[in-house]
Amino acid sequence: MTDAVLPPSPPAPPEPRSYPGVNWAGFRTLYRREIMRFWKVGMQTLAAPVVTSLLYMMVFVVAAKGASPPVQGYDYGAFVAPGLIMMSILNNAFANSSSSLLQAKMNGLIGDFLTPPLSPIEHVAAFGLGAATRGVLVGAVTAAVVAPFAHLPVSHPWAILYFGLGAALILGLLGVMGGLWSEKFDNMAVVTNFVIMPLTFLSGTFYLVERLPEPFRTFSHFNPFFYLIDGFRYGFLGSAEGSVLAGVVMTAGLVVALASACLWMFDTGYKIKS
Secondary structure: OOOOOOOOOOOOOOOOOOOOOOOHHHHHHHHHHHHHHHHOOHHHHHHHHHHHHHHHHHHHHHOOOOOOOOEOOEOHHHHHHHHHHHHHHHHHHHHHHHHHHHHHHHOOOOHHHHOOOOOHHHHHHHHHHHHHHHHHHHHHHHHHHHHHHHOOOOOOHHHHHHHHHHHHHHHHHHHHHHHHHOOOHHHHHHHHHHHHHHHHHOOOOOOOHHHOOOOHHHHHOOOHHHHHHHHHHHHHHOOOOOOHHHHHHHHHHHHHHHHHHHHHHHHHOOOOOO
16 A cells, blocks of 8 residues: 655745845846836827927917917927926826726736745836836927927926926826826826826916916915926026025925835735735
8 A cells, every 4th residue: 555645845935035135136127127118119108299399389389370479588489398398398297107007906916026036116116117118208209309409408407307307206196196096098087187187287288377367376386386487487588476585495305205105105005906
């Protein structure tokens, strides 16, 4: 009589991450994944937003050439061009991180992000910087395309870099929060149509907010997008409608606050872990 063959014991679950420091290889892989994700469909993610901005420029500047009075002493094309560039940065940074996470959740692939030994900080950094990269890249291409129509000066390069990168990070992190919160595409559409779009168009992209009737004029000064666009425009034109210092502080504060919120969501597994 032979001994019964015992079934093999089930494999032990993987050990949790137990090494200190930063998982640079994992971070680079996830960041590269976010870059390649939009790069492979460049006609949709890069070319289409630039064409949209060019059409705005054609409608608001070329079609109304001579009919639009100078704004803050500058030609209307020079005034509106920084707003169009910033709008491209905001929309594309948000779209990159939000769609990446939401599609992973909808397709049941969110575990691909959670299984590797990546900390919440590395997740937030990879998704946020990936979204910011797309936003800055689209903004740079948009600037090159609209420049022949606007003849933009450059008064304060530091403001262009600071507010451009800050806006890309803010909307990239906001997209991370939206992607983790949303359970279907309808939820994301609510955020886009009722939060992002109104804040963008009521921020002085195409006009001076002082010309708005109340209560929209007062509301605009509590709109963080107003300070992002106003500071970005200050970098080109050298004049601002609001306080540049308030914009600098607000931008830094929003990056820290949104990054902290994203860290909490990943750390607690908010809507991504049962």
